[in-house]
Amino acid sequence: MQEFLGSQAFHDAFRPHCVRGANFEKRKWMVVLERYNNGSIIRKYSDEMDEYRQKGEAFVLAVDPSSEDDSDNESSISE
Secondary structure (H helix, E strand, O other): OHHHHOOHHHHHHHOOOOHHHHHHHHHHHHHHHHHHHHHHHHHHHHHHHHHHHHHOOOOOOOOOOOOOOOOOOOOOOOO
16 A cells, blocks of 8 residues: 555645646546545544645655555455
């Protein structure tokens, strides 16, 4: 999952040039994130996402694909 979140395709989905396309891609990826691991990624960042939404700012989920530290993850990919 970390490789996917750090991929260029994932980042392109959140930063397309067309606003309408951006909204569609955002909704599509939010569904993916909500379904992955029963929504634990969304729950983990939901408060921070709400703060950005209230400010009218974009929330950017930054993932370091080179990091092998899974100590703060609720589960691993192998589960």
